[in-house]
């Protein structure tokens with residue numbers, strides 16, 4: 576008899592997995608968007624390195640403003656280093672982004688002066704250090720600017736560019752191979768020969784999810800339910816991938832060969848087979864040579880929910896990313912019973928109203944775990960805990976936002 580573990584225990588087992596020697600790669604900065612940084616980014620200098628003007632005006636000594644009139648001795652455009660120095664009674668015309676000339680401590684903006692020949696008349700004084708950007712205003716040398724594990728977004732790209740880092744070290748994406756097993760299932764475009772055949776959706780749904788999470792995928796298609804084909808499939812997938820996902824063939828039927836192949840033919844170490852969840856109770860997770868095999872049940876809704884719950888966090892983990900499944904609180908707008916003592920994931924509609932998420936079940940079909948169309952629209956999964964009780968209208972519940980997966 577299979578030993579069904581509870582959901583939290585299954586997550587704990589997976590959280591202890593260590594994809595040893597996680598691969599890293601170097602990418603050109605512009606190709607690194609969305610990837611996870613594999614090392615801390617440390618400032619190699621102060622920014623700005625020198626005092627810099629923050630406005631267009633005249634570099635002066637603040638104390639000279641009481642002289643009311645100063646002589647312009649030079650012009651200091653941005654991008655050039657001016658030789659002249661500011662001494663008592665003189666000023667240098669200086670622009671936004673120019674270095675402050677030696678001897679100056681303050682920038683008086685052009686709006687505050689009148690120019691007469693080679694002189695400025697000070698109409699309105701400014702305080703000491705006005706419009707001068709201090710050394711290290713942006714950051715100081717040796718400051719950790721971006722932590723390892725950060726997802727690279729627009730701000731990270733800008734900061735990396737300002738440091739002249741053209742190649743960034745990121746964690747490699749895992750290679751995820753996907754196949755659906757079943758003698759009744761047909762791949763896209765394959766000709767139907769009898770009424771008992773159905774179109775496979777699982778291999779493509781799981782691939783889409785893996786890609787959404789940033790994995791590289793190898794689509795292995797549809798495989799017949801026989802020991803040899805499944806053994807060959809898994810052996811070949813193990814050679815070229817970090818994570819292998821199969822769907823179908825893990826329950827108790829005569830043709831449920833995936834479990835036999837995983838356990839007996841390829842000698843993988845089973846981490847768990849059977850979790851007290853609905854859907855997906857027959858999920859099998861095994862390890863072989865530091866590679867993970869995730870065998871999901873065949874039903875379309877089951878395999879999709881399980882791919883979200885188990886595959887996505889493993890992809891995040893492989894990439895050393897801080898990403899998490901988007902689980903938030905929502906108000907349930909109708910009574911909803913706890914149908915069984917399992918962790919249950921039910922498709923619902925989510926909307927945002929009165930400053931909070933709310934859910935209902937309008938238009939959602941009831942039936943087996945085959946109903947994938949329940950995940951269309953603006954969907955979420957209501958999460959009911961194994962030891963939970965019937966939910967009442969107005970209760971705050973946990974939901975997983977399906978359109979926020981990344």
Ligand SMILES: Nc1nc2c(c(=O)[nH]1)N[C@H]1C(S)=C(S)[C@@H](COP(=O)(O)OP(=O)(O)OC[C@H]3O[C@@H](n4cnc5c(N)ncnc54)[C@H](O)[C@@H]3O)O[C@H]1N2
Pocket residue numbers: 755756757759760773774775776777778822823824825826827828831854855856857871872873874875877944945
């Ligand atoms: N006597 C029992 N029967 C079943 C049990 C059980 O405990 N005792 N568990 C049920 C549950 S729950 C599930 S889930 C399924 C899981 O079965 P398998 O993982 O072995 O999956 P299959 O039997 O291969 O397929 C189930 C169902 O899904 C359809 N299917 C299969 N592959 C695909 C695909 N790629 N795309 C779309 N649909 C697919 C298949 O035609 C079947 O209808 O077992 C229950 N039975």
Ligand code: MOO
Pocket residue numbers: 852853854855856857872874877878943944
């Ligand atoms: O546990 Mo099965 O996956 O309900 O449908």
